[in-house]
Amino acid sequence: MTAPTLRYERELLRTGATLLGCVDEVGRGALSGPVTLGVVVLSAATKSAPQGVRDSKLLSAPMRERLAPKIRRWALDHAVGHASAEEIDEYGLMAAMRIAGRRALSQLTHLPDLLLLDGNHDYLSPPVQEALFGDPDIDLVPPVVTRIKADMRCSGVAAASVLAKTTRDAIMLELDTEHPEFCWADNKGYSAPAHMDALVRLGPTRHHRRSWSLPGLESLGSTP
Template sequence: MTAVKPTLRHERALLRDGVVRLACVDEVGRGALSGPVTIGMVVIDAATRTAPQGVRDSKLLTPEARERLAPRIRRWALSHAVGHAGPAEIDEFGIMTALRLAGHRALAQLEVMPDAVLLDGNHDYLTPPEQGGLFGSPLDLLDAVPPVSTMIKADMRCAAVAAASILAKTARDALMLELHAEHPEYGWAENKGYSAPAHIEALALHGPTVQHRRSWSLPGYAVAAEQLGIESHQPAAVPVETA
C-alpha cells in the first residue's frame, strides 16, 4: 500500500488556533543497540511555504534522498536543530529520559523559541517534571518547555514532522559513520547500530564497546557471555525500531 503523502494540514490547524511558532519533532535511534538517540526539530509559522518536494518519513526514503533533502529542509524551516543523548546517558537514566535530554539539547539550539511543540508518538518525553512531565532525571537541561501535543504516526502524516525526522536521521547516520571508523568490526556504516546479523555476530565475538547500550540485554553478547561463564550486563527490554 502506498504511503499517504504528508502535508502541513495539521500543523496549519495548530497555527490557526493561536500558535505563532510551532516546533515539529521526531526521533531516531530509540531501538538501536549502539550509538545515540537523536531528536530532530524544525520550526514553522503561518508564513512557511509547503515542505520541499519529496519530504517523507525518513524510514521511507533512501540514504541518497535524505541527503539531498536535508539542506533543502534547513533552508525551508524558520529554524532547525538536532540534539543527541549518548549510550552512557541511556544506560544511566533510561531511554525515555535520554529522549528528553536530546530534545532539550535541540530546543536550546533553536534560533527562535517556539510557543508550541508537535511531537511524533504517544508519549510526551520533552516536558520536565516541574511542569508535570514524566521520566525525570538530574540532568534536565531546561526548566520549562513550550506546551507539547503528541500524534501517533505524525512522521507519516505531518510534513514538518517528517522533515524533522530527515534531519535527525541524516545527523545520526553521519555520527555512526564516524564511529564505524573506530570500530569497523560491528558494521555500523551499514547497520547504523541496529540489530543486523553482522552486528549481533560481532557482539558475540568481541563484546560491547563504550558506544553500546550495555544496560540492555544485547543479542549475541548475552548468549556468548553465558556460554563463556562471563557475568552479563543487567538485562533490559530492547525496543523494536527499524529507522
C-alpha cells in the same frame, strides 16, 4: 501512500501558537550509538515542505541526503540533539530522549511556543520531580501536542525525522571507522546479523547500550 502535508501544523498555528516546533526521533531501537531528536520550526508564513519530504524510514539514504539541506533552508529554524548510549544506560531511554530534545531546543534561535510530537506519549515535558530540581533547561520545553503517525501525515514532523536521521547516520559512519567489525556503516547500530555476531565474538564497546542485556556482555569483560 498519501504524501504528508502541513494541514495539521497550520491548524495548530491558527489556535494561537506563533511558532510551532515539529519533532521526531531516530535511534530509539538501536543497540549502539545515540538517540537523536530533530526539530524544525514553522510559522503561519511557512510555505509547503520541499518536494519529496517523507518520514525518513520511507526514503533512501541518497534521497535523505539531498533533502536535508533543502529542509534546513525551508524551515524558519532547525536543530538536532543527541543523548549518548552512556546517558541511555544511566537515565533510561525516555529520559535520554528528553535530554536530546532539550539539547535540540537549546540550539534554536526561534524557540517555539508549541511542539508537535510524533506518537502518543509526551516524553519531552519534564516530570514534576525534574521540575523541582530547578533545571534551567526545563523552561526550554513549551507545551506539547502528540499525534499518532505524525511522521507520516505531517510534513513538518517528517522533515524533522530526515534531519535527525541524516545527522545520526553521519555519527554512526564516523564510529564505524573506530569499530569496523560491527558494520555500523551498514546497520547504523541496529540489530543486523553482522552486528549481533560481532557482539557475541567481541563484546560491547563504550558506544553500546549495556543496560539492554546485549549478547556478548559476558565475553572478555572488555570495552573495546
